[in-house]
Amino acid sequence: MSDSLITETVKDAVEIVKDHADDVHVHDVHAGDDHSGDHGGHHTSLGLSNTKLAMWLFLGSECLLFGGLISTYMLYRNRHSENLGPDQLWDIPFTSATSFVLLTSSLTMVLAVSAANRKDLRNAKIYLSVTALLGGLFLAGQIYEFTVFYREGLGFTTSLFSSSFFTLTGFHGVHVSIGIIMLVALIGMLSKEKVSGDDAEAVEMVGLYWHFVDIVWIIIFTVIYLIEFIK
Amino acid sequence: MAIIERPTETPDVTNRGTRPAPKASTNYGYLRRPVETTGWRSWAFTVDHKKIGIMYGAVAMFFFILGGLEAALIRLQLAGPNGTILSADKYNQMFTMHATTMVFLFVMPMAAAFANYFIPLQIGARDVAFPRLNALSLWVFVFGGVFLNTSWFLGGGADGGWFMYAPNSSVPFSPTNGVDFWGLGLQITGIASLVGAINLIVTVLNMRAPGMSMMKMPIFTWMAFVVQMLLLFAIPVITVALFLLMFQRSFGAQFFSVEAGADPLLWQHLFWIFGHPEVYILVLPSFGIISEVLPVFSKKPLFGYPFVVFSGAAIGFVGWGVWAHHMFASGLGPVSVAVFSVATMAIAVPTGVKIINWTLTLWGGKLTFTTAMLFAVGLIVQFTIGGLSGVTHAVAPSDTQQTDTYYIVAHFHYVIFGGAVLGLFSGFYYWWPKVFGKLLSESLGKWNFWLMIAGMNLTFGPMHIIGLQGQPRRMYRWTEFRAGQGFFNLGFWNLVATIGTFVLGVGILFFLVNIWVTHRPNSKTPPAPADPWDARSLEWITSSPPKEYNFARTPQVSALDEFFHRKYEDVGEGDKHEYVQKMTGEEVIQFEEDNADPNIHLPAPSYWPMVLALALPVMAYGVIYNTLLIVAGGAIATMAMFGWALEPADAEASDFDPPVEGDETSKELSNV
C-alpha cells in the first residue's frame, strides 16, 4: 500500500509532466479507484489505521530526541574527575541483569499483543501485567543504581559526564514510567466488560511504544555502558 | 462542534426528545460534552478544524501586532545617534522578544492557521484525523505564548537574542527569569507544533477524498505537508537543547559552562539543526499559498506542478544538511566550513526552481492584479532579493565580513518578511471570502499592499548599506563619531529605516481597517459570491463559509485542479487544449448539495484539550518559582488525560440539550 503511495505519486508526476508539456491539464480519471461506492464509516485513503500512523510518526520524532541526548553524552563522557568516571562506577553485571529484564519485558509485550489480537483477554491481561512488572523491576534497578552512584559522590551536577548521564538515562526512565502507566491503564480497560476491536489496537500501540523504549535502551546499554570496556 | 454538527437536514437527528439535560454524574463521572452551538463555549471547546484555524489566526495576528510594536521601539531607538528610548538592557529584551514573537508566535501559528483550516478542505475531508488533539495544539500554543509574554511583568523578557547562544544564556550573564520563560515557553509551543504535525501528516496521508492521489493534492496542502514533516523532526532537536538549558539554569548543570570544560558550541549545533529547517518551516507555507494564488489570477494551471512539489520536498530534505552555515564564524574548522558552504549553495537550486515555475505560471497568462495577486507577485520579487543576499553569505569568507552586522538583518527580513509574511497576506485576501463569506475591500487592499511594500523596502533596504558599513546588529546605540560621510552616512539611512517602519505599520493598519470596514455591524459589504475568483481547487466546492461538516457530500476527485475541471470542459483537439465553461461554480456547489450524503457524523467538542493545555504553563511556572506547582500541574495533566481517555469520541445522545435519541456512536474520526 505504501509502495503504491510512492509509485503512484511518482507515476502521476511523470504523467503530469508528459501530458502537460504545454502546461495544460487534462481531465484524467483516476485509474484503479478502489474507493467505490460507500465511503462513509471507516474510510481512510491508505486503508491504514490513523492511530498507528501517528504512533510511528511519533517514534520517528523520538529518534531525534534520544539522538540528541545520546550525542550530548558522547561529547561529554570523558569530562569527569579522575575517580568518578564510568571506570569506577559501572557495575556491568548488575546493569546487564536489569537490561535483560527490560529486554524480556519486550518479549512478554509481544505475547500480550498476540493474545489481544486473538481476543484472548485473560492471557493478554496476564502478559501485560508481567510486562508492567518487569518494567517496574527495571526502574527499581535504575533507581538503585542512581542511589549507589550518588553515595559514591556522583550527583547530577558533579561533572559534565554526570549531568549528561543522568539526563539521558533519566529521560529514558521517564519514558519507561509512562509506558508502565499506559500498561496499567490498558489492563484496566481490558477489565471492563465491553471489549471492542479498538482495545486490541490500543494494546498494539502501547506495544510499539514499549518496544521503542526497549531499543533505545539497547543503544544506551551498548554505547554508554559496554563501550567502556575498550581500553 | 455541537448540535449543528448533525445537520438538521439529515434524517437521523430529527427525532429529538424533550427530557432535561442529564447531570454530569450520569456520564460515568466525566464531564458532559460542551455541545453548545453559540457563545464562547462553542469556540473554547470546539474540535472543528475551521474554528480552530480561525482562532489560531486571530491569536497569531495579535502577536504580529505585539512583535511589530517591539520592532517599532527598536527602530525608534536607532532612529538617531545616542538613542534614549530604551536602555541597553531593555533593548536586548526587545530584539529577543521581537524575534521570538514573530517567529514562534506569529509566522508559525499563522501558517498553522492556514494548514488547519485548508488542509481538510483541500483534500475533501470532514475534519483532521484527531480533532481533539487539534484543539490541544491550539490551546497549548495560546497558553505557551501568553506564558512567554508574562515574563515582561515578572522581571523582564529574555535578552539573549532569538538563538540564545550559550554561555551568554546562563545565569551569570542573564540573571533575570527572562531566559527561563523563553526556554519553557518555547518548550510548550513546541509541544503544540509537534502534536499538530503528527495530526496533519496523518490527515494528509490518510484522510484524502476518494480519487485524490498525492499528485492530485492542491499545492498548498503539499507544502504544508512538507512543513509538518520538518516540524516533526526538528522540534525534538530544540527540545533537547531547551532541556539542557533548563537544567543548566534551574538545576545547576554545566552543559554550556566553559569553565567546567563544556563546549558551548553544542548549543549552537542543536539550535541550528532545528533552526535551519525552521526557516523553511516559516517560508514554505507561504510558497504554497502563492502557488495557489498565481494560477488562479493568471487563468493558467501552475507551471510544472510536479517540479514545485518535488523541489519543495527537496528543500525539506537538503535543509537538514546545511545548519552549520549559521556557525561559519565560530571556529568550526576549514573542512566543516567548506562542506557546509557547498551544501548551502546547493539548496539555492530547488529554491530557484520554484521561482522559475512561478514566473512561467505568470508568463502568457491573463493576469488580474487583485490584492491577493499583488502580494503573491510581491513575494516573488522581495524574496528573490533576499535570496540573492543569502547567496552572498553562503560564501564563507564573505559571510565572515557580514556576520553580526545589519546586512544579516536586511537579508533575513527580505526572506522572512518578503517570503513568509507577504505570502500570508496574499492568503488572507484570497481566502477571506472562503472563511468569512465576505470579500475584503480591494481598494483598501491596494493601500495595504503598496504601503507594506514601500515600508518594507524603506525599512530593510537601507539595512544592507548600514550593515556593509559595519553597523553591528543588536547594538542599542550608534554614535555620530563613526557615522561616516555622504551617501553612506549611517545617520541618514538609519532615519530612513525608521521612517520605513512606520510606513510599514500604516500599511498593516490598513489591513485591520479593511477587516473592520468589511465586518462592522452595519457594513454594506454584500456576501461574497461562492466562487469569487474563478478558483481551481477543492476547498471551493462548498459553501462559503463552509458548513461544520465541510462538504455536503464527500467529493469524488478525478483531477488536479478538480474544481476547475468541473467548471470547464476541454473542447480542444489532440494536444491543443481549449476550455469552455460548462457550469458555474455555484452550479457545481449546488449539484453537490443536491446529492448530499444522508448521514454525517462529526466528532463532539470536549473540555479536556483545554484543561490539559492549561496544565503546561502551571508546571512551567513551577520550574521557575515553586516545585509544588509542578506537582499541581502534573496532577491537572493526569486528570485531564484520564478524562480524555474515558470520553467517547462522539457526544452521547444524552449530552445534548435537549437530549437527542438514537445511537450516535459512529467513529468515522478517530477517538484520540
Add this chain to the structure above:
Amino acid sequence: MAVSYIDIGPLFLPVLLGLMVVKFFMVVLYFMHIKFDNKLFGRLFYIGLGLAVFVYAAALSTFQFFAG
C-alpha cells in the same frame, strides 16, 4: 569484576556495535512488525532514524569526535 569476556582486542568495538545494530533491528523488524506491516510505517520511522544518525554524527564530527 566477576564477569569474564574473551579479549578480542581491536575487534571489540565493531563487534559490539554490530551486535547492537542486529539486536536493534530484530526488535524493530519482528517485535514491532515492521517486516510484515505496511511499508509506510517503516519508512516514516526510518526517516527519523536516518536523520538522527546523520545530523548527530555530522555534529559530533565537527567536534573531532571520531578523530581521536
